[in-house]
Amino acid sequence: MGTRVRFVDPARLYKTLKEELDAAYFSVMEKGDLIDRGQLRSFEQNLANFVGTTYAVGLNSGYDALHLSLRAAGIGPGDEVIVPAHTFVASCSAIVNVGATPILVDVLPDFNIDPDAAERAVTPRTKGIMPVHLSGWPCDMDRVMEIAVRFGLIVVEDACQSLGADFRGRKVGSFGITGCWSFYPFKILGGYGDGGAITTNDPEVASFARRMRYNGEDRQTGEYHGHGYTCLLDNLQAAFLDVKLKRLPDWIVRRQSIAERYREALSDLPDLLLPHYDDARRTHIYQNYTLRSKQGSAFSDHMKENGVEVLTQFRKPYYRHAALKLVDRGFPETEALSREVCSLPMNVEIDDVEIDYVIKTVRSFYGK
Numbered sequence: 001m002g003t004r005v006r007f008v009d010p011a012r013l014y015k016t017l018k019e020e021l022d023a024a025y026f027s028v029m030e031k032g033d034l035i036d037r038g039q040l041r042s043f044e045q046n047l048a049n050f051v052g053t054t055y056a057v058g059l060n061s062g063y064d065a066l067h068l069s070l071r072a073a074g075i076g077p078g079d080e081v082i083v084p085a086h087t088f089v090a091s092c093s094a095i096v097n098v099g100a101t102p103i104l105v106d107v108l109p110d111f112n113i114d115p116d117a118a119e120r121a122v123t124p125r126t127k128g129i130m131p132v133h134l135s136g137w138p139c140d141m142d143r144v145m146e147i148a149v150r151f152g153l154i155v156v157e158d159a160c161q162s163l164g165a166d167f168r169g170r171k172v173g174s175f176g177i178t179g180c181w182s183f184y185p186f187k188i189l190g191g192y193g194d195g196g197a198i199t200t201n202d203p204e205v206a207s208f209a210r211r212m213r214y215n216g217e218d219r220q221t222g223e224y225h226g227h228g229y230t231c232l233l234d235n236l237q238a239a240f241l242d243v244k245l246k247r248l249p250d251w252i253v254r255r256q257s258i259a260e261r262y263r264e265a266l267s268d269l270p271d272l273l274l275p276h277y278d279d280a281r282r283t284h285i286y287q288n289y290t291l292r293s294k295q296g297s298a299f300s301d302h303m304k305e306n307g308v309e310v311l312t313q314f315r316k317p318y319y320r321h322a323a324l325k326l327v328d329r330g331f332p333e334t335e336a337l338s339r340e341v342c343s344l345p346m347n348v349e350i351d352d353v354e355i356d357y358v359i360k361t362v363r364s365f366y367g368k
């Protein structure tokens with residue numbers, strides 16, 4: 001069967017924003033504003049306001065945000081950084097690429113870092129901890145911050161999947177020295193190519209990132225402050241992202257209502273673990289609707305065979321890829337969920353008929 005429900009449909013979303021996106025495009029083109037100009041500043045200001053930090057610095061990717069954050073914190077060879085065993089590989093690669101040692105720890109059934117495991121992993125060499133707010137659900141930031149303060153650790157938040165989520169009314173990405181964001185096209189706030197940013201309240205960290213994204217140069221004085229990179233967010237992407245950021249609060253509400261429909265229609269199926277958690281401190285923004293099925297790939301294959309695009313990207317945990325040379329210290333929760341995860345279509349362009357079809361297809365696997 002061909003595809004009946006797509007995982008995301010960027011062309012359909014474009015049609016709903018066409019006028020504004022086209023206007024943004026023509027404005028950039030007509031002014032010739034391509035690098036480090038007003039559109040970038042505007043987006044950075046709006047992003048900082050949205051997250052509730054003083055600064056935002058636009059970068060080329062979420063990876064760059066993580067990498068520059070670690071560099072800004074002075075983390076390097078000889079240092080250890082605690083990172084979850086279940087995350088997108090870039091969280092860990094950023095640690096390896098600054099020369100530090102990633103110390104992987106297991107996650108909880110909600111996919112996020114297990115604070116007890118993180119606490120047990122602290123050694124005299126531990127310099128930082130990277131909580132990853134996965135799929136739109138915040139980590140337990142009470143526990144993460146408490147551990148960080150107690151052991152004097154730097155917190156770099158990998159919030160690449162959670163723009164708009166909050167913990168005790170405060171947005172994720174505003175707790176650590178930085179919040180790291182990805183605007184990869186299929187993110188909740190996605191560009192039309194790669195993009196990323198950090199948010200921070202620390203002026204030194206913001207200045208460091210602004211210089212390092214431009215080969216280490218202070219653009220005001222022309223002075224090089226170190227060997228840097230070429231990784232700033234393009235003006236064109238910033239202009240597109242600014243258009244989309246205005247819609248984000250409404251889009252989050254829409255995602256939450258789709259998640260609620262999935263919950264109502266599927267919560268009677270005992271072999272499914274749905275991503276709804278009883279914790280009034282946190283808000284889920286459903287970047288992904290990742291459920292766990294006891295039947296693993298048999299379930300996700302059934303969805304695909306019936307024309308529903310689902311994501312099962314984490315079947316082989318990143319630490320089991322030999323070339324990455326990581327230490328597998330045994331992560332039972334990560335191992336279990338890697339076999340079971342399946343992300344259902346979750347986006348703002350999906351229509352009600354498609355949602356019903358997804359639900360029907362899930363239920364039919366269980367003979368309902």
Ligand SMILES: Cc1ncc(COP(=O)(O)O)c(C=O)c1O
Nearest residue numbers: 061062063088090091160182184
């Ligand atoms: C949790 C997480 N961390 C880091 C990244 C890296 O972001 P990017 O692809 O923009 O480099 C992503 C994006 O895929 C992500 O989901």
